[in-house]
Amino acid sequence: MTTVVGGIGTSHVPAVGAAIDNGKQEERYWRPYFDKIRPAREWMAAEQPDVCIIVYNDHASAFSLRLIPTFALGVAAEFQPADEGYGRRQVPVVQGHPELAWHLAESLIGDEFDITIVNEMDVDHGLTVPLSVMYGEPETWPCQVIPICVNVIQYPPPSGKRCLSLGRAIRRALDSYEGSDAEGLRVAVFGTGGMSHQLQGERAGLVNPAFDTAFMDDLIAEPDAGSLRPHTDYIREAGSEGIELVMWLVMRGVLDDQVDEVFRMNHVPTSNTSNGLLILQNARDV
Amino acid sequence: MATARDYDDIPGTYVFDGRRSQQGYRLNMFCMSLNDEANRERFRTDEAAYLDGFDLTPQQRRAVLERDWLGLLQLGGNIYYTFKLAILDGLSMQDVGGAMSGVTGAEFNQMMIDGGRSIEGNRRIDESAATHGSSGHTS
Numbered sequence A: 001m002t003t004v005v006g007g008i009g010t011s012h013v014p015a016v017g018a019a020i021d022n023g024k025q026e027e028r029y030w031r032p033y034f035d036k037i038r039p040a041r042e043w044m045a046a047e048q049p050d051v052c053i054i055v056y057n058d059h060a061s062a063f064s065l066r067l068i069p070t071f072a073l074g075v076a077a078e079f080q081p082a083d084e085g086y087g088r089r090q091v092p093v094v095q096g097h098p099e100l101a102w103h104l105a106e107s108l109i110g111d112e113f114d115i116t117i118v119n120e121m122d123v124d125h126g127l128t129v130p131l132s133v134m135y136g137e138p139e140t141w142p143c144q145v146i147p148i149c150v151n152v153i154q155y156p157p158p159s160g161k162r163c164l165s166l167g168r169a170i171r172r173a174l175d176s177y178e179g180s181d182a183e184g185l186r187v188a189v190f191g192t193g194g195m196s197h198q199l200q201g202e203r204a205g206l207v208n209p210a211f212d213t214a215f216m217d218d219l220i221a222e223p224d225a226g227s228l229r230p231h232t233d234y235i236r237e238a239g240s241e242g243i244e245l246v247m248w249l250v251m252r253g254v255l256d257d258q259v260d261e262v263f264r265m266n267h268v269p270t271s272n273t274s275n276g277l278l279i280l281q282n283a284r285d286v
Numbered sequence B: 001m002a003t004a005r006d007y008d009d010i011p012g013t014y015v016f017d018g019r020r021s022q023q024g025y026r027l028n029m030f031c032m033s034l035n036d037e038a039n040r041e042r043f044r045t046d047e048a049a050y051l052d053g054f055d056l057t058p059q060q061r062r063a064v065l066e067r068d069w070l071g072l073l074q075l076g077g078n079i080y081y082t083f084k085l086a087i088l089d090g091l092s093m094q095d096v097g098g099a100m101s102g103v104t105g106a107e108f109n110q111m112m113i114d115g116g117r118s119i120e121g122n123r124r125i126d127e128s129a130a131t132h133g134s135s136g137h138t139s
Helices: A013-019 A031-036 A036-045 A098-110 A123-136 A160-175 A207-219 A233-239 A240-252 B019-033 B035-047 B047-054 B058-066 B067-074 B079-088 B093-101 B105-113 B125-130
Strands: A003-010 A051-056 A071-074 A117-120 A146-151 A186-192 A259-270 A273-281
Touching: A003 A036, A003 A123, A003 A240, A013 A123, A031 A036, A031 A259, A036 A123, A036 A186, A036 A259, A036 A273, A051 A123, A051 A240, A071 A098, A098 A146, A098 A160, A098 A207, A123 A186, A146 A240, A160 A186, A160 A240, A160 A273, A186 A240, A207 A259, A207 A273, A207 B079, A233 A240, A240 A273, A259 B019, A259 B105, B019 B047, B019 B079, B035 B047, B035 B079, B047 B058, B058 B067, B067 B079, B067 B093, B079 B093, B093 B105
Parallel strands: A003 A186, A051 A146, A051 A186, A071 A117
Antiparallel strands: A003 A273, A071 A146, A259 A273
16 A cells, blocks of 8 residues: 655646756746745655656657547656657656556556556656656656656547546555555655646637636535536636646545645746646645 | 537637547648657758648648648647647747737737736637627637
8 A cells, every 4th residue: 555645736838847957947037936836846855755646648749649548557667758849858767667557557447447558658748847847857856657648639638527536546546556665655646737828829828817726726625526617618718728737636536535735836927828836635634 | 610519609719629630630740740850850951842741731731831820720730739840940839829819929928927818808709809809710
C-alpha cells in the first residue's frame, strides 16, 4: 500500500518551461508568477514523493490524429522529452515506474477502465512543464513518473464525471499495490492544463478568472457536482482550451472525499493563459 | 457541416470536433510532420514541393503558403497542429493570437497583460455582435 501525499493541479504553459530553460524567471514579466509559486515548490521539497502520477494531454507530439486514445498509461522505464517543433526540450529524461504502472494497468482494466497501454512515448510540455513548475531545474528529476495521457484536443474529451471516476479507480489501484517497493511508497498525483484560456480563433486570449476560482472551489468541496459540468460550459466560459481542466478531476478523484487546501495561486497572464496552481491533501481530521 | 451543436453559438471559436477533423486531417498531418527536423529542413528549402506530398485542398495549400492563421482553422486546422508552422516561422502564440483576432502580436500581448479578453460580451454570437458589431461566426 502506498501513501498519497497530495494532489497538484497546475497549468502546463509551454512559455513557463521556456522561461525556466532560458533563465528568465527574474524578468519583470515572469517574476510575479515565480514568486507566487515558491511556497508550492517548498511543499514539494518537504513532501518528497517517490512517484508522481502526471495526468496531462499530449499536444500532437507522441500521438496525432492518426491514433487518439482517450486515456493512455505509460508503462516504460523512461520517457524522452518530445520534439514539438523546436527540438527536444533540454530537461532530464523522465524515469518511469514500470512495476507500479503495470499494476495500475491491471487494476484499472479489472475495474472496467480500459486504458491504452503505451510502451514507447515521448512526453511533451504537458508533462515536463509541471515537473519544472514544482522542481525547478534539477540535474535529474527527483521522482519517478507515471504518465497518464488524456485526449482533450480531438473533441469530445472524456466527461468530467469519467475523469473523476478514473481518479478514484487509480486510488483503488494505489491502495492495493503490493509491489517490491510498496511499503511506504510516497505518491503524488498531478492534474494539469487549464486554467481558462483560448488559443484559437477571433476569441483568442479569452480568460475568465471568476470561472477559475469557482472551478477550484467546486473541485475541493463538491467534486461530484462539479464533475457534471457540461463540455460546452467549459468551452463557452473557460475558452476552447480551458476544457483541459477536466484533467484536474482525475487528480481530485485520487484524493479522499474530504481534502485540505494547502496552496492556491492564480496568475494572469502567462502567455495566453490564466495560470493556476492548487495543492490539496487528504483531510487530516478524517 | 450539417448537424448543429450547442457550442456553435460561441463566437470566434472553432471547436475541433469530428466535422473539423474530417475536413482538416491531411492539413493537420502535414503540420504534424514538422515535429521532425529533417522534414522542417525540407519544408524550409522548398515549401511548395514539400506540400505536394500531402494532398491538401487548394484552399488549404494556399492558407499554409500565405500563413493565413485564421483561414487554417476555418479549413479544418487545429491550433496545436497549425502552431507547429508558426514555431517554424519563429512566431509566438501572441503573434498568432493577434493575427487571428486582427491585432499585432504586441497589442495582443498587452491585452493579455491587461487581464486578457473578457468573457463579458463574448459568450454568444448574438451578444458578441451587439457588443462589438462583429459576428465572429464559427462555421
